[in-house]
Amino acid sequence: MxxxxxxxxxxxxxxxxxxxxxxxxxxxxxxxxxxxxxxxxxxxxxxxxxxxxxxxxxxxxxxxxxxxxxxxxxxxxxxxxxxxxxxxxxxxxxxxxxxxxxxxxxxxxxxxxxxxxxxxxxxxxxxxxxxxxxxxxxxxxxxxxxxxxxxxxxxxxxxxxxxxxxxxxxxxxxxxxxxxxxxxxxxxxxxxxxxxxxxxxxxxxxxxxxxxxxxxxxxxxxxxxxxxxxxxxxxxxxxxxxxxxxxxxxxxxxxxxxxxxxxxxxxxxxxxxxxxxxxxxxxxxxxxxxxxxxxxxxxxxxxxxxxWLGNPMQREAFDKLYSIADRVRIANDPRINQDWDYLQASNNFRFMTTKPSNVALDRGIYSSPFDAFTNYMNILGDFMNRVNDLYPDDIDNDELNSLLTTIKNQGDDLQMKEKEIERLQTKISKLQEEEESLRATIAKQKTKAAGTRTTAKLRTAKKAEPKGKA
CATH class of the missing domain: 3.20.110.20 (7-stranded beta/alpha barrel)
Structure with a gap:
């Protein structure tokens, strides 16, 4: 069917x-x-x-x-x-x-x-x-x-x-x-x-x-x-x-x-x-x-x-953008990530095409493929500087990845230690509550025992008193 x-x-x-x-x-x-x-x-x-x-x-x-x-x-x-x-x-x-x-x-x-x-x-x-x-x-x-x-x-x-x-x-x-x-x-x-x-x-x-x-x-x-x-x-x-x-x-x-x-x-x-x-x-x-x-x-x-990749301008812009792909992914900065998403969009490269096409292409603000390329590369230049400012470009990707992994591991260790400290503090608080409860119970028992002894003494004293004359 x-x-x-x-x-x-x-x-x-x-x-x-x-x-x-x-x-x-x-x-x-x-x-x-x-x-x-x-x-x-x-x-x-x-x-x-x-x-x-x-x-x-x-x-x-x-x-x-x-x-x-x-x-x-x-x-x-x-x-x-x-x-x-x-x-x-x-x-x-x-x-x-x-x-x-x-x-x-x-x-x-x-x-x-x-x-x-x-x-x-x-x-x-x-x-x-x-x-x-x-x-x-x-x-x-x-x-x-x-x-x-x-x-x-x-x-x-x-x-x-x-x-x-x-x-x-x-x-x-x-x-x-x-x-x-x-x-x-x-x-x-x-x-x-x-x-x-x-x-x-x-x-x-x-x-x-x-x-x-x-x-x-x-x-x-x-x-x-x-x-x-x-x-x-x-x-x-x-x-x-x-x-x-x-x-x-x-x-x-x-x-x-x-x-x-x-x-x-x-x-x-x-x-x-x-x-x-x-x-x-x-x-x-x-x-x-x-x-x-x-x-x-x-x-x-x-x-x-x-x-998207049919002329030298497009390929240069594409290669330049993805040359920092690993650094962007490793850095994982929220503002950088958002700009990365927008700059990757395929239409940015489509605007640079010099191909004839049966489908009309609206280049928007751009007067020519070269104009689109120039504007995009200016933006990309600033974006790459921001990525490199975040993590200097003299640190290669492997070193950066290792460094950030170490930082992440240290952060994970600190988080684990904080959780352990929190667990121990909770345990200490519980023991303190149990101790206070036990002290209160003991004090209550002592008070009760003291009261019992006082009553017993009164009874003994009463029995020891001489009987009155007829």
Whole structure:
């Protein structure tokens, strides 16, 4: 039986402010708060809230027949917490239906999987902890930033304990194979792979409102008919996109939400179900190993990482950033960690691209890729100085790690000794209380004994008195 796995990504760009060379060392705040608030409120109003309302209505109308999955970056969650908490309320309502799954992804929505295994693991764990805190269930399926994947990344995902991972059904990887099956990582066969159907996903997220598209207008029954017409043995149809496609990339005036709302009824008529990623991983067997020696993603025609690391500027910024990854992780300073998350975000490197693209790229405050590179490197220069000021750069990572481990161990020893002192003080207090109680008991007994002796003397004296004359 065919099943649709519908997944949406929620991520919010953290906009950097204009930062000059002469700001280095004097200004340690890097963000455009006005633009961050303006942009997320606009997206929430024109996309997130109406789209989530529609999905909630679809669940209420269809019960547990309709299911959907989300992955939310940690930095996106932070922006929602500050500027649009009503979106989180909607996500909580969806979570309460039991028909929604929340996936793991890097907290920063960054490229740590391409640079530093320890940073990647920490990035994913931090986001998974946040998902568990908000929605009460720890993710079991991983979705890397922009569906970035390779055999090595899959192996690490398996070592981190995930049962499945989402990635792109890229033609140069699949060849003659279909994306409508469950595959496994060639380096870790226990990790199942769900591959995005590029055409069916992009028909909604990229082409739906394109009047020059030869399939325009697209109706729900026609869309589901295309799925139903797939070969019988091709049973898993993965439709992945950004949630902002519903309302931003495809405006609400295009009736995109009416189209989405009609899909479950059309699918039910044709005997097609809906499943979450974890349900597919648990209930469907893998048909083959998938070899992905070179890294792929869902971005641009090449479906690779060239949009982030395709020119010398991007690679220099990337290498410079991750040259201090170990020091940032070892230092574990709260303010440094927050800036680290924001500076890792993949859009910072995307703004530096010189590639032509079919998808419009809004560079925001930047007039050119070089402008984006210059601004980012100024900020990165200040950030690196702060990291080195925290722990001098003449101490190498191994020495720093050893030093901080020693400090941590000493702190643990002090904590243990403090607990032991507290335990002994409690014991002393208890003994003192017992001693005081015993003293009180003894004093009481002495008083009682003294009273007894006095009574006895009085009785003896009374008996010894001579009897009166008649």
């Amino acid at each position: 065919k099943t649709i796995c519908l997944y949406f990504e929620i991520h919010q760009i953290i906009h950097l402010k204009r930062y000059r060379f002469f700001d280095i060392g004097t200004d340690h705040y890097y963000y455009d708060d006005y633009e961050n608030e303006r942009s997320i409120n606009y997206i929430a109003e024109h996309s997130y809230l109406p789209a989530l309302d529609t999905l909630l209505q679809m669940i209420k109308e269809n019960g547990d027949y309709f299911k959907v999955a989300f992955s939310i970056s940690g930095v996106g969650m932070e922006q929602l917490e500050v500027h649009a908490p009503q979106v989180l309320d909607k996500l909580q309502q969806l979570n309460n239906t039991g028909c929604v799954e929340f996936l793991a992804e890097p907290y920063s929505h960054g490229l740590s999987s391409l640079a530093n295994a320890e940073s990647f693991a920490a990035d994913v764990k931090k986001q998974s902890d946040k998902m568990t805190e908000y929605f009460g269930r720890r993710p079991t399926v991983l979705r890397n930033s922009s569906l970035i994947y390779s055999d090595d990344i899959g192996l690490q995902a398996a070592q981190m304990g995930f049962q499945g991972m989402l990635t792109e059904g890229a033609k140069h990887v699949l060849g003659w194979k279909s994306p409508h099956y469950v595959y496994s990582c060639s380096e870790a066969p226990n990790l199942k792979l769900l591959l995005r159907d590029v055409k069916l996903s992009d028909d909604i997220s990229l082409r739906f409102n394109n009047h020059e598209w030869n399939e325009f207008p697209l109706f729900a029954d026609k869309y589901v008919d295309e799925i139903a017409a797939l070969p019988k043995e091709e049973e898993v149809i993965n439709i992945f996109m950004e949630l902002s496609a519903l309302g931003i990339a495809q405006p609400l005036s295009s009736n995109i939400l009416d189209f989405l709302h009609a899909i479950p009824a059309c699918a039910k008529q044709r005997g097609i179900t809906f499943s979450t990623p974890s349900e597919i991983c648990e209930n469907r067997k893998s048909v083959a190993l998938l070899d992905v020696p070179d890294t792929l993603s869902w971005v641009d025609e090449e479906r690779d990482i060239s949009c």
